[in-house]
Amino acid sequence: MSEVLESPAMRDEDGGFTADYVRAVSAAIEAEDQSRTRALVRDLHEADLADLIELLRADERVRLIELMGRTFDPLTFTELDESIRDELLEALPQQVIASAVRKLDTDDAVYLIGDLDEAEQREILSKVPRADRMALRRALDFPEYTAGRLMQTDFVAVPSFWSVGQTIDYMRTEKELPESFYEIYVVDPTFHLAGALPVSRVLRTPRDSVVSDIMDTADVSFTVADDQEDVAYKFEQYNLVSAPVLDEEGRLVGMLTIDDIVDVIQEEAEEDIHRLGGVGDEEITDPVWRTTRSRFTWLAVNMGTAILASWVISWFDATIDQMVALAILMPIVASMGGNAGTQTMTVAVRALATRDLGPLNAFRVIWRESVVGVINGVLFALIMGVLAILWFGNDGLGLVIGAAMIINMLAAALAGILIPLTLDWFDIDPAISSTVFVTTVTDVIGFFAFLGLAAVWLL
Amino acid sequence: MSEVLESPAMRDEDGGFTADYVRAVSAAIEAEDQSRTRALVRDLHEADLADLIELLRADERVRLIELMGRTFDPLTFTELDESIRDELLEALPQQVIASAVRKLDTDDAVYLIGDLDEAEQREILSKVPRADRMALRRALDFPEYTAGRLMQTDFVAVPSFWSVGQTIDYMRTEKELPESFYEIYVVDPTFHLAGALPVSRVLRTPRDSVVSDIMDTADVSFTVADDQEDVAYKFEQYNLVSAPVLDEEGRLVGMLTIDDIVDVIQEEAEEDIHRLGGVGDEEITDPVWRTTRSRFTWLAVNMGTAILASWVISWFDATIDQMVALAILMPIVASMGGNAGTQTMTVAVRALATRDLGPLNAFRVIWRESVVGVINGVLFALIMGVLAILWFGNDGLGLVIGAAMIINMLAAALAGILIPLTLDWFDIDPAISSTVFVTTVTDVIGFFAFLGLAAVWLL
Numbered sequence: 019m020s021e022v023l024e025s026p027a028m029r030d031e032d033g034g035f036t037a038d039y040v041r042a043v044s045a046a047i048e049a050e051d052q053s054r055t056r057a058l059v060r061d062l063h064e065a066d067l068a069d070l071i072e073l074l075r076a077d078e079r080v081r082l083i084e085l086m087g088r089t090f091d092p093l094t095f096t097e098l099d100e101s102i103r104d105e106l107l108e109a110l111p112q113q114v115i116a117s118a119v120r121k122l123d124t125d126d127a128v129y130l131i132g133d134l135d136e137a138e139q140r141e142i143l144s145k146v147p148r149a150d151r152m153a154l155r156r157a158l159d160f161p162e163y164t165a166g167r168l169m170q171t172d173f174v175a176v177p178s179f180w181s182v183g184q185t186i187d188y189m190r191t192e193k194e195l196p197e198s199f200y201e202i203y204v205v206d207p208t209f210h211l212a213g214a215l216p217v218s219r220v221l222r223t224p225r226d227s228v229v230s231d232i233m234d235t236a237d238v239s240f241t242v243a244d245d246q247e248d249v250a251y252k253f254e255q256y257n258l259v260s261a262p263v264l265d266e267e268g269r270l271v272g273m274l275t276i277d278d279i280v281d282v283i284q285e286e287a288e289e290d291i292h293r294l295g296g297v298g299d300e301e302i303t304d305p306v307w308r309t310t311r312s313r314f315t316w317l318a319v320n321m322g323t324a325i326l327a328s329w330v331i332s333w334f335d336a337t338i339d340q341m342v343a344l345a346i347l348m349p350i351v352a353s354m355g356g357n358a359g360t361q362t363m364t365v366a367v368r369a370l371a372t373r374d375l376g377p378l379n380a381f382r383v384i385w386r387e388s389v390v391g392v393i394n395g396v397l398f399a400l401i402m403g404v405l406a407i408l409w410f411g412n413d414g415l416g417l418v419i420g421a422a423m424i425i426n427m428l429a430a431a432l433a434g435i436l437i438p439l440t441l442d443w444f445d446i447d448p449a450i451s452s453t454v455f456v457t458t459v460t461d462v463i464g465f466f467a468f469l470g471l472a473a474v475w476l477l
Numbered sequence: 478m479s480e481v482l483e484s485p486a487m488r489d490e491d492g493g494f495t496a497d498y499v500r501a502v503s504a505a506i507e508a509e510d511q512s513r514t515r516a517l518v519r520d521l522h523e524a525d526l527a528d529l530i531e532l533l534r535a536d537e538r539v540r541l542i543e544l545m546g547r548t549f550d551p552l553t554f555t556e557l558d559e560s561i562r563d564e565l566l567e568a569l570p571q572q573v574i575a576s577a578v579r580k581l582d583t584d585d586a587v588y589l590i591g592d593l594d595e596a597e598q599r600e601i602l603s604k605v606p607r608a609d610r611m612a613l614r615r616a617l618d619f620p621e622y623t624a625g626r627l628m629q630t631d632f633v634a635v636p637s638f639w640s641v642g643q644t645i646d647y648m649r650t651e652k653e654l655p656e657s658f659y660e661i662y663v664v665d666p667t668f669h670l671a672g673a674l675p676v677s678r679v680l681r682t683p684r685d686s687v688v689s690d691i692m693d694t695a696d697v698s699f700t701v702a703d704d705q706e707d708v709a710y711k712f713e714q715y716n717l718v719s720a721p722v723l724d725e726e727g728r729l730v731g732m733l734t735i736d737d738i739v740d741v742i743q744e745e746a747e748e749d750i751h752r753l754g755g756v757g758d759e760e761i762t763d764p765v766w767r768t769t770r771s772r773f774t775w776l777a778v779n780m781g782t783a784i785l786a787s788w789v790i791s792w793f794d795a796t797i798d799q800m801v802a803l804a805i806l807m808p809i810v811a812s813m814g815g816n817a818g819t820q821t822m823t824v825a826v827r828a829l830a831t832r833d834l835g836p837l838n839a840f841r842v843i844w845r846e847s848v849v850g851v852i853n854g855v856l857f858a859l860i861m862g863v864l865a866i867l868w869f870g871n872d873g874l875g876l877v878i879g880a881a882m883i884i885n886m887l888a889a890a891l892a893g894i895l896i897p898l899t900l901d902w903f904d905i906d907p908a909i910s911s912t913v914f915v916t917t918v919t920d921v922i923g924f925f926a927f928l929g930l931a932a933v934w935l936l
Binding site: 032033034035037040063065066069072073099186189190195198199200216217218219220221222223224237248253254255256257258259276277280281283284287288290291292294295296297300301302303306309310313314316317318320321323324325327328331332335338339342343345346347348349350352353354357358360361363364365366367368369372373374375376377378379383386389390393394397398401402405461465 | 713715740765776812823827860
């Protein structure tokens with residue numbers, strides 16, 4: 019019966035799923051119609067299947083995977099948002115997860131079960147063949163966010179005295195090689211790295227050439243303990259497609275490929291954006307309570323700084339009492355400083371992350387930001403001064419807001435560059451805490467300069 | 478004489494250049510000491526040489542390249558920040574640039590001269606051999622930020638009836654192939670794409686196998702007009718390492734490789750961070766006047782919204798006159814709303830960019846954000862209400878600030894999600910203008926709710 023149902027268009031013009039398609043999948047799941055469900059999702063790439071799963075209700079997700087049975091590609095797990103992956107790992111029978119782990123490459127399997135607690139990991143590993151279990155245990159021993167965790171342990175290594183012909187014949191007969199690879203590594207008898215050879219070069223060289231004559235010295239290699247951020251930096255800086263990973267004794271133990279590193283690059287940029295915006299490692303599929311709690315922390319810190327700024331204002335309550343115009347204008351000074359500071363800080367935080375800002379050009383950049391701050395400060399001082407005079411017909415008020423604007427824009431520039439530099443110096447991620455420090459400085463100095471000058475000059 | 482000078486350590490423990498090293502390079506340039514200069518920079522990868530050039534003074538940069546002469550790798554140009562590249566293209570003799578263009582692959586050459594005006598491009602192209610000139614002209618005809626601009630026009634294409642042996646022999650004899658490649662494309666006699674073949678699979682298959690039997694159908698291909706953002710999205714989504722590019726008639730004309738796409742991914746994330754922070758496509762090496770001007774625009778927009786908020790405050794000048802505590806507390810309400818709105822907006826803007834937020838889950842996300850906003854609103858209403866009562870000894874004031882807080886946090890959540898969604902709906906990049914709209918909403922509603930409730934309830 020299910021065959022007569024027409025399949026709705028899967029994609030809209032932007033390439034996203036259509037509402038009709040998602041509804042059809044939901045309906046097929048609801049009806050427990052296995053053949054229709056499988057027919058609907060059959061042609062999906064695992065990354066697209068993951069997107070579809072994220073669009074379903076929590077109970078539908080589990081049932082979809084159960085209905086797909088053996089047709090479910092375990093790589094889908096690695097493409098899911100973390101909170102949904104965790105939810106599925108909880109809900110699915112351990113047998114399903116163990117079978118997924120068996121089918122995946124080491125790096126993907128480790129990624130899948132890496133977040134589970136140790137008891138669960140042990141449980142799942144016990145259902146996996148011994149050889150795989152050993153490799154996975156070793157990989158799980160490396161701390162998260164290191165090259166050891168990211169690498170795959172399948173790679174092609176040949177001795178340097180082999181000919182190209184021997185190398186090709188070896189690859190034609192050896193079954194246990196990775197699905198695809200871009201470099202062949204050249205090792206000595208103790209498995210120390212001697213060089214690397216792009217696969218395309220092997221193809222283009224006569225069979226009788228000797229590997230050691232055509233290989234590159236491996237300029238860039240990583241050790242298992244290297245931080246994934248450094249790995250990503252070097253892949254970008256040197257346009258790498260794959261790179262060897264060595265253990266503490268310098269022996270070749272794994273290979274990193276660009277497709278895994280692209281995810282790291284994306285994650286690191288995402289992390290900076292989120293941290294600058296005052297949210298943690300949040301995903302749009304996270305449950306409400308987790309989101310609420312993580313944002314609460316940041317808002318509580320911000321409330322502290324807002325109260326500090328209000329306390330500064332309260333020193334001048336008598337001044338405001340005499341001239342209400344001050345209360346009307348004071349948010350402008352603080353807001354302009356906050357925005358100017360955020361501009362400088364954004365550029366500084368990113369430049370630190372991409373290593374375009376460091377001790378060698380710090381002074382030049384501080385000077386440059388100060389000049390920009392003062393120039394824009396003077397320009398907006400003139401504009402706002404004139405506007406204040408026109409609005410309240412009080413020349414002194416124009417002078418006060420102008421002077422406060424210049425002071426606060428300079429303070430904003432200095433805070434915007436010095437705070438990220440200082441945090442970075444102390445090895446604190448500048449993205450995570452610069453915003454709150456910078457706006458505290460610009461609020462406090464903005465209110466203090468404006469109300470203080472008014473108290474001295476106007477009253 | 479220069480040989481006796483000791484070379485200082487090049488790298489500090491973080492992998493950056495040491496100040497001593499940069500000083501030694503400057504001194505060698507200053508002394509016009511060609512052999513010492515070349516010796517100091519000899520082992521640098523082109524990406525590191527670009528970093529070094531960025532650390533030098535403007536006049537030193539040109540002289541370094543002149544002193545390096547033929548040892549200067551033109552790929553260095555493609556690794557430089559845009560403003561410094563433009564400055565060097567201005568300052569260097571056209572002969573040097575033409576020679577660089579001749580040595581580079583099409584995609585890199587186009588990247589290098591793409592920003593020059595047409596007259597300069599013509600001038601440089603006239604110094605390039607005819608065949609290269611034609612290829613470059615064609616590439617420059619594609620608009621910026623398209624697959625046509627990014628692709629390289631050298632690639633390997635074979636007919637589907639060839640054997641693996643024929644394919645390998647062809648690659649061994651053909652000279653005009655790219656330096657490295659990861660896929661071979663399979664085409665019919667009219668150069669329409671029939672499939673793709675990973676290089677590692679060619680290596681692992683017996684010589685007598687037929688290409689059509691072992692090739693993949695090319696699931697993902699691009700056309701020359703495709704936007705680079707879509708290209709980057711698909712490379713990430715489907716873990717691609719390279720992909721074919723077709724012309725309007727579906728003929729294979731080029732190849733995209735992941736190393737170029739990594740730069741695009743990085744640029745797009747950078748752009749979002751910068752735009753959210755209110756700065757344009759700014760680099761830390763840009764000249765002061767350009768930075769000042771680009772930031773001025775954003776600050777001017779912000780001043781408009783700040784004045785709007787002040788105008789709202791001015792409606793309540795009589796209220797503030799009666800109770801100065803209102804002026805002291807009102808920035809807290811606005812600031813908390815601004816931060817909560819920024820949190821929601823940051824997540825929404827990123828989720829739109831990574832296509833995790835779309836029409837199919839918009840309502841779920843709006844609902845979720847509203848719930849988070851109300852919960853945090855109630856929590857901070859309680860905290861701030863109690864604090865206001867303790868600070869000013871006025872129960873009514875605590876009630877007013879609590880109620881205003883809940884209203885503004887809900888408004889912040891709705892603005893934070895609805896504004897990016899609306900901008901995206903109208904095909905405006907939500908990163909570029911969401912911040913200003915969101916903070917306008919939270920300032921205006923924050924001040925209006927707090928002062929308005931105070932006017933009604935307290936006086």
